[in-house]
Amino acid sequence: MAEIARDNKQMQKLAEELRLAGKRIAFVPTMGYLHEGHLNLMREGRRRADNLVISIFVNPTQFGPGEDFEKYPRDFERDERLASEVGVDTIFYPDATSMYPPGYQTYVTVEEVSRNLCGRSRPIHFRGVATVCTKLFNIVKPHEAIFGKKDFQQLVVIKRMVKDLNMDLEIVGVNTTREADGLAMSSRNSYLEPEERNSALSLSRGLKIAKELYDRGERDASVIIKAVRDFIAGHEHTDIDYVKICDTETLKDVEKIEGESVVALAVRVGRPRLIDNYVFGEPLDIP
Amino acid sequence: MAEIARDNKQMQKLAEELRLAGKRIAFVPTMGYLHEGHLNLMREGRRRADNLVISIFVNPTQFGPGEDFEKYPRDFERDERLASEVGVDTIFYPDATSMYPPGYQTYVTVEEVSRNLCGRSRPIHFRGVATVCTKLFNIVKPHEAIFGKKDFQQLVVIKRMVKDLNMDLEIVGVNTTREADGLAMSSRNSYLEPEERNSALSLSRGLKIAKELYDRGERDASVIIKAVRDFIAGHEHTDIDYVKICDTETLKDVEKIEGESVVALAVRVGRPRLIDNYVFGEPLDIP
Numbered sequence: 001m002a003e004i005a006r007d008n009k010q011m012q013k014l015a016e017e018l019r020l021a022g023k024r025i026a027f028v029p030t031m032g033y034l035h036e037g038h039l040n041l042m043r044e045g046r047r048r049a050d051n052l053v054i055s056i057f058v059n060p061t062q063f064g065p066g067e068d069f070e071k072y073p074r075d076f077e078r079d080e081r082l083a084s085e086v087g088v089d090t091i092f093y094p095d096a097t098s099m100y101p102p103g104y105q106t107y108v109t110v111e112e113v114s115r116n117l118c119g120r121s122r123p124i125h126f127r128g129v130a131t132v133c134t135k136l137f138n139i140v141k142p143h144e145a146i147f148g149k150k151d152f153q154q155l156v157v158i159k160r161m162v163k164d165l166n167m168d169l170e171i172v173g174v175n176t177t178r179e180a181d182g183l184a185m186s187s188r189n190s191y192l193e194p195e196e197r198n199s200a201l202s203l204s205r206g207l208k209i210a211k212e213l214y215d216r217g218e219r220d221a222s223v224i225i226k227a228v229r230d231f232i233a234g235h236e237h238t239d240i241d242y243v244k245i246c247d248t249e250t251l252k253d254v255e256k257i258e259g260e261s262v263v264a265l266a267v268r269v270g271r272p273r274l275i276d277n278y279v280f281g282e283p284l285d286i287p
Numbered sequence: 288m289a290e291i292a293r294d295n296k297q298m299q300k301l302a303e304e305l306r307l308a309g310k311r312i313a314f315v316p317t318m319g320y321l322h323e324g325h326l327n328l329m330r331e332g333r334r335r336a337d338n339l340v341i342s343i344f345v346n347p348t349q350f351g352p353g354e355d356f357e358k359y360p361r362d363f364e365r366d367e368r369l370a371s372e373v374g375v376d377t378i379f380y381p382d383a384t385s386m387y388p389p390g391y392q393t394y395v396t397v398e399e400v401s402r403n404l405c406g407r408s409r410p411i412h413f414r415g416v417a418t419v420c421t422k423l424f425n426i427v428k429p430h431e432a433i434f435g436k437k438d439f440q441q442l443v444v445i446k447r448m449v450k451d452l453n454m455d456l457e458i459v460g461v462n463t464t465r466e467a468d469g470l471a472m473s474s475r476n477s478y479l480e481p482e483e484r485n486s487a488l489s490l491s492r493g494l495k496i497a498k499e500l501y502d503r504g505e506r507d508a509s510v511i512i513k514a515v516r517d518f519i520a521g522h523e524h525t526d527i528d529y530v531k532i533c534d535t536e537t538l539k540d541v542e543k544i545e546g547e548s549v550v551a552l553a554v555r556v557g558r559p560r561l562i563d564n565y566v567f568g569e570p571l572d573i574p
Contacts, residue, residue, distance in 0.1 A: 106396065135453045138455060
């Protein structure tokens, strides 16, 4: 079974001892309620390092008012079992008070890349993500940290932060894990009612439409965006937050697809707000 | 002579090697133009650690528009000699472009403690300080970092940041080094014209007045502040930015001096804006 560390100082001391012993640490930060997508990040970490640490922490500072912090799904015992099965050495499992004690007041902001896409409807989200990752990196002291490409903007924000703040670790992005029908795995899929499930597929299928247009030579972002929007809007229970095509580094909207670009979308399907994305030119395994 | 590292990656690699070899690193960040105050910080570091690293970097992000970034005094050759004389092992001496390359966009903000005192007239100053210290700590990987108590608010901001972001290092505060006549040492004293020098003494002498009132039992902050303001304002060439009495941890203004409190002041004397402070109950060596 994986060892459980609940105390910041205990985890940090363990990490420092591992480093001094010459061990390589891989780290997968999570909010728990693990699914196959998380487990694939852990398998990648397991392959890369001597010690694999994950964190399970539903981070309050990345949820805005009215978002699903309170209701975010949690099941630590199941998480512990799944993590142990894929070979996690240590689960860092702090409580919110130890991470944000009274008087807490320090935040890390990654400015431009946090503004577009999800940053528009979730204005403090990426500040919360950057801050908690800084804290977790300082506690876990990883040589590499592994993130899913499903949260594309998060990956860009973290990479930018690590570079800008000279953090001495490598950020590794891992391809999105999908259900057999193409739905990107997400803890929030558990919110979907049975009758909404088919509508949720409109996200990944919308990306496939974008890919097909691109592969046939379309480079006008507005044409692709319109096709994807129309397709998704044609499904019941869907409420589109955004469909955008952006430069993969700056996350600024592009009109013509020239450099490396990503089509990213966020759609409320019944209760959950789901996200997905596709980088043009890459493979996309959707039936 | 001290070794000079100009490259972030080179410095970071050296620091990691030192840590892996079990060496203890002390770090003194400076903006150069070293004086006896800086050298006392370095002597403290020399006593505490196996390896003493200093940085010399006039950090653009902590200067506001119209402040003295361009004109800040610089003399690297003299700094190198002085640092070597007190036993500095490595001088980290980066250029601004390597610290803030194009596309740079990440900032660390320590909110409440940055707002009062110098934060009022220098609104982005402590964001710049917190950000560059985060970067320097990530590059130099010190076990302890040594700061002067002359920059009292800076010390509070950095301590709060280190605690909040779980940075694994100790912040050490060292007493202010003063000229024989009591003037707190500062690189900016070099801006003083000869006829302003006596007026500059009104800062430290004002603190002495505050101490004497406190020692005689005065606990009403407004009474002490008025006495100090009147004394300083009675000197030519002085323009008071603030005289305040604050809680030493929160830096919030106090009306009655009960918990640990500091009287802090900022005064423009001719060209330079000078600062000084005194924590009630501590010794104060001013003639």
